[in-house]
Amino acid sequence: MERADLPKFDLPDCPGVYLFTKGKGKGKKILYVGKATSLRDRARSYFDSELMATRGPRIVDMVTLSDGISYETTPTVLEALVREAALIREHLPQANAMGKDDKTFLYAVITEEEIPRVLAIRGAEIDFKNSKMLLSDLRLKAVHGPFPSGYQLKAALRLIRKIFPFFDTPRPVGEGNKHAKAKIEFNRQIGHYPKNMDASAYMRSIRNVSLFLSGRVKTLRTTLTKEMNKYAKEERFEEAAAIRKQLFSLDHVQDVSLIKEDRGETASPRIEAYDTAHLSGTNAVGVFTVIENSMPVKRDYRTFNIKGVSGKSLNNDIASLKELLSRRLGHAEWPLPKAFVVDGGKTHKKAAEDVLKEVGIGIPVVAVVKDEKHRPREVLGSLRAGISDADAVLANSEAHRFSLSKHRAARRRSMQGK
Numbered sequence: 001m002e003r004a005d006l007p008k009f010d011l012p013d014c015p016g017v018y019l020f021t022k023g024k025g026k027g028k029k030i031l032y033v034g035k036a037t038s039l040r041d042r043a044r045s046y047f048d049s050e051l052m053a054t055r056g057p058r059i060v061d062m063v064t065l066s067d068g069i070s071y072e073t074t075p076t077v078l079e080a081l082v083r084e085a086a087l088i089r090e091h092l093p094q095a096n097a098m099g100k101d102d103k104t105f106l107y108a109v110i111t112e113e114e115i116p117r118v119l120a121i122r123g124a125e126i127d128f129k130n131s132k133m134l135l136s137d138l139r140l141k142a143v144h145g146p147f148p149s150g151y152q153l154k155a156a157l158r159l160i161r162k163i164f165p166f167f168d169t170p171r172p173v174g175e176g177n178k179h180a181k182a183k184i185e186f187n188r189q190i191g192h193y194p195k196n197m198d199a200s201a202y203m204r205s206i207r208n209v210s211l212f213l214s215g216r217v218k219t220l221r222t223t224l225t226k227e228m229n230k231y232a233k234e235e236r237f238e239e240a241a242a243i244r245k246q247l248f249s250l251d252h253v254q255d256v257s258l259i260k261e262d263r264g265e266t267a268s269p270r271i272e273a274y275d276t277a278h279l280s281g282t283n284a285v286g287v288f289t290v291i292e293n294s295m296p297v298k299r300d301y302r303t304f305n306i307k308g309v310s311g312k313s314l315n316n317d318i319a320s321l322k323e324l325l326s327r328r329l330g331h332a333e334w335p336l337p338k339a340f341v342v343d344g345g346k347t348h349k350k351a352a353e354d355v356l357k358e359v360g361i362g363i364p365v366v367a368v369v370k371d372e373k374h375r376p377r378e379v380l381g382s383l384r385a386g387i388s389d390a391d392a393v394l395a396n397s398e399a400h401r402f403s404l405s406k407h408r409a410a411r412r413r414s415m416q417g418k
Contacts, residue, residue: 003047032095086215105146112139144213151386269338273395277407286324339385368396
């Protein structure tokens with residue numbers, strides 16, 4: 001597909017989900033599913049000249065192979081998020097897999113307990129072959145997902161909980177003295193809304209959460225409308241008003257912590273990316289760059305001249321990375337990021353994690369693996385870090401660009417001094 005093909009799909013400027021496809025009729029294949037604040041603007045972004053640098057070859061290949069785009073509009077970005085997860089689970093598009101399997105994605109689960117909880121659980125903790133049972137032998141009532149972004153899933157659950165209250169405690173509610181603890185925990189977590197939620201009302205709230213997380217929001221609206229009309233007919237006006245408020249919230253809930261990248265309002269967290277550059281061990285330079293809201297924060301970029309540590313050569317990438325990260329962490333006055341991004345594979349990722357462990361910092365590390373042409377091939381650890389692959393690749397690309405520019409400047413100064 002080419003940019004000139006876009007107008008014929010007539011994508012609207014509103015939230016929703018989009019599907020890149022190939023073929024027609026029964027032979028149509030869904031290549032990729034995504035969500036957007038603006039379907040029109042998001043589709044255009046796939047034809048930018050910087051797509052390779054920001055999204056990687058997997059997405060470039062997908063766009064080239066596709067010949068169609070279909071879409072569904074949604075009232076809110078929150079609804080687009082859960083609909084995206086439902087469609088990914090239904091169609092399993094190859095381009096959404098990102099080299100991962102069920103174990104690396106995050107899922108929203110509802111526990112099979114007397115007082116169910118709603119939790120964000122990594123796929124590695126779920127035994128999908130054994131009737132939806134957690135490996136800890138805790139049975140699950142429902143499993144929803146996978147959700148490509150753990151950060152966005154957790155933000156979504158916070159929003160959903162404001163509409164349909166639920167427990168999300170690490171341990172079962174009321175463990176030990178069940179009734180007393182449940183009452184205390186319920187009041188602490190949910191508080192004033194609704195004021196007097198009994199067991200029956202709580203189970204209805206859990207039902208609503210499950211319908212929403214499964215992407216069946218139309219069914220949820222129909223169910224709530226029937227219940228509201230029933231309460232009104234029975235002159236139970238307080239209950240009817242509470243449901244009316246929920247219906248209104250479903251269509252109007254907004255939160256900048258969800259996807260806003262299409263309009264430059266993404267709430268992605270602070271990310272620091274690290275890279276080093278040298279020529280046969282000379283003029284070795286290390287840098288870190290900062291990305292916030294999917295945008296470079298150049299005032300926070302920093303440069304270090306690599307000195308060499310523990311007798312290691314200056315062209316030792318692992319030693320240089322460790323030195324670079326150690327010296328950066330010596331600056332307590334600089335704010336810490338949500339994630340560190342390094343250039344390389346598992347070895348580089350572990351080296352950075354070892355440095356962080358030594359100083360007692362538990363911030364996750366993400367690694368961007370490159371192919372033989374130094375193009376992004378895979379991103380390791382982004383889900384655990386709660387950042388998108390796109391942001392990790394963007395941060396890595398910016399760090400590589402910055403390190404090369406600083407290295408060239410150092411070489412010029414060195415040549416002029418001779």
